[in-house]
Amino acid sequence: MIELCLSEGLVVKVCVLASGSSGNSVFIGTEHTRVLIDAGLSCKETVARLEAIGERPEDLDAVLITHEHCDHVSGLIPLLKKYKKYKLPVYTSWLTAPTIAWGDFEPRLELFMAGERLKIGDMQVDTFTIPHDSSDPVGFCIEGDGVRVGIVTDLGYMPDSIRFHLRGAEFLLLESNHDLEMLKVGPYPWSVKQRVMGRNGHLSNDMVCDFILEGLDGRLKTLVLGHLSEHNNHPAIVHMSAMQALGHRSLSPNLVISEPRIQSEVFTV
Ligand SMILES: [Zn+2]
Ligand SMILES: [Zn+2]
Numbered sequence: 001m002i003e004l005c006l007s008e009g010l011v012v013k014v015c016v017l018a019s020g021s022s023g024n025s026v027f028i029g030t031e032h033t034r035v036l037i038d039a040g041l042s043c044k045e046t047v048a049r050l051e052a053i054g055e056r057p058e059d060l061d062a063v064l065i066t067h068e069h070c071d072h073v074s075g076l077i078p079l080l081k082k083y084k085k086y087k088l089p090v091y092t093s094w095l096t097a098p099t100i101a102w103g104d105f106e107p108r109l110e111l112f113m114a115g116e117r118l119k120i121g122d123m124q125v126d127t128f129t130i131p132h133d134s135s136d137p138v139g140f141c142i143e144g145d146g147v148r149v150g151i152v153t154d155l156g157y158m159p160d161s162i163r164f165h166l167r168g169a170e171f172l173l174l175e176s177n178h179d180l181e182m183l184k185v186g187p188y189p190w191s192v193k194q195r196v197m198g199r200n201g202h203l204s205n206d207m208v209c210d211f212i213l214e215g216l217d218g219r220l221k222t223l224v225l226g227h228l229s230e231h232n233n234h235p236a237i238v239h240m241s242a243m244q245a246l247g248h249r250s251l252s253p254n255l256v257i258s259e260p261r262i263q264s265e266v267f268t269v
């Protein structure tokens with residue numbers, strides 16, 4: 001009874017503002033701290049989507065950057081400029097920071113090495129290397145109010161080190177980028193297909209299923225699959241294959257497919 005009362009007060013709010021090659025941004029908030037993971041939507045769209053869930057950009061405590069690809073940072077500098085009087089800190093790795101085209105803007109940078117543990121307000125943030133074709137890509141596992149939230153998109157495969165970091169997570173946003181057969185017969189040039197399929201490319205639906213079958217922690221309560229390709233995947237395929245894999249494990253987390261360009265519901269974890 002006491003445990004129930006205590007756990008009722010512990011809530012982390014998560015909303016995928018968008019996930020996919022047309023823009024990535026995730027809001028995570030605890031009672032005292034609010035962060036944005038990536039800013040790949042336009043400034044206007046980021047603000048509108050934050051306001052739609054009752055949040056204001058001026059109340060953000062930080063923006064965390066996974067990597068410098070434009071679908072993750074294209075709205076960052078306009079957002080920082082518009083709210084510059086709040087001097088919003090940007091957490092990015094030492095190697096990623098110089099690859100972002102800051103122009104004449106001087107950001108307030110908080111630099112870290114991939115693998116470092118950060119403290120932002122009442123959040124503890126684990127950073128870890130992910131295999132992707134950018135200078136120093138990272139995933140995040142954020143712990144606040146006693147719950148762990150994992151954000152892992154843009155990765156060519158799922159190494160054991162990532163599985164380790166995701167242990168104990170109650171919420172996970174994971175990439176499920178493409179259906180291998182659709183990619184093979186799809187419209188991309190062969191060189192791009194090779195890049196997407198490569199060890200530093202993007203995670204396929206099959207690789208997500210392998211992870212569910214072999215590595216998914218049974219404590220996970222919500223699994224959001226995102227960064228879906230608009231040309232080489234379909235939400236119904238992602239949902240069906242993930243449900244089958246979860247069924248083999250007799251696991252039944254809340255499974256949500258984050259469709260490209262569409263803001264998710266608000267999750268309270
Ligand atoms: Zn991306
Ligand atoms: Zn990328």
